[in-house]
Amino acid sequence: MQQLTVVKIGGNVIDDEIALSNFLIEFNLLKGQKILVHGGGKLANQLQDKLNIPLQMVEGRRITDSETLKLVTMVYAGFINKNIVAKLQALNCNAIGLSGADANCINANKREVVSIDYGFVGDIKKINAAFISSCLENNMTPVFSAITHDGNGQLLNTNADTIASELAIALCVNYNVQLVYCFEKNGVLQNVDDDSSVLKSISNSDYNNLKENSVINNGMVPKMDNAFHALNKGVAFVQIGKAENLLQLVDKNNYAGTRLYHSK
């Protein structure tokens, strides 16, 4: 099977134009087929502030009301997405920017209100793997913003880590998929204050121990849960580390960052 790398980048890369350009150069050098998933960045918060749209957070998570949805659709699917696509095109990488609505790529359900109403937030229901595969077969590189739709005309704000893992899962029927989460640290750390204390590899059983002993804290748990979910569903491996080390992260012989794997 052909190699496919699904890479997710976050705000720290997106907000820094030089870091973003350098990252895209390395991304373009990845061997095999590739998909990029990007989160937001400071621009959405800055605009929210300038436009006096109140930032509503509950338990550390953003509530997406209709004005916030409009804003994140503009920033994520508009400015950030098209900017990345134009930069990749300049590198002769035939990028195509997609939201979940485009070609019905990612169908989601609006999250049901249990105790908290998150607003226009989507939980992924179905990925259009056939269309995404046809893009890859035609040497196009899909670039996904974290906006999905419900199939009834409603756009939905969706977690970019989850989009990356669900894309990886949907495509591992036809591809040998590696998933790479780029974030601000060198990898998963033994000691959160020491950026050199990278855990080289973590299996699913290691993960349970690390959670029990609180080595892995709250902020990392959703990302790690997404990663192990992808491994359980057939993704070959998940690598976590810094965007600026992308090519080292995927180096087969001497990788940087943390490798997550599924112990059988």
Add this chain to the structure above:
Amino acid sequence: MQQLTVVKIGGNVIDDEIALSNFLIEFNLLKGQKILVHGGGKLANQLQDKLNIPLQMVEGRRITDSETLKLVTMVYAGFINKNIVAKLQALNCNAIGLSGADANCINANKREVVSIDYGFVGDIKKINAAFISSCLENNMTPVFSAITHDGNGQLLNTNADTIASELAIALCVNYNVQLVYCFEKNGVLQNVDDDSSVLKSISNSDYNNLKENSVINNGMVPKMDNAFHALNKGVAFVQIGKAENLLQLVDKNNYAGTRLYHSK
């Protein structure tokens, strides 16, 4: 050859949610393949005002500085484009939202400064007809925002009427193309104050007379020039009229609006 209809809508439809929904229902009922091109709308101006980005106009045309480019990319390629795509998906029309950067669909040159510096404005250089045709062959409906790129990483603001005519021209090698310009009037008017004085048809020689006699005024000239350019380059016909009459505009036996044609 298969039928292809390229439809351009402007701000008056985009700004009115009910008018837009009704228009999209009719658009979805068009026979044969179809492409939608959309302009901006009031949202860009409203945001420009709220964000205190000065609106610079020279001779009735907007100057696109870098902040304005960021804003129109957000609004056109982000909010408006994805909103239209999600609404079409809800009608089971497999829409795919594209800017000119995506899949290198529309390559443009930044307009050279002669007497006026229009800023980040693009004049179309090349259309990727192969990719757009492959979308159509796979029963996808491209929805274009009026944002292009220069191939060197720079996004550019581009006239939506021109995008529609250049798409129509590029695709008339493989399709029997009709181009429909929707605007706020019933058609091209004999008397600009009388919406019932629609000129049923205008040939290129009629057009020269109408311009000489100032029946067609300044505002309409660029649109009409685009239309006749498309006709000269092989587009079957161009229809101009109201978005709310879309199906009547393309009615073969008893059309509404104004039909432009090329007299041989």
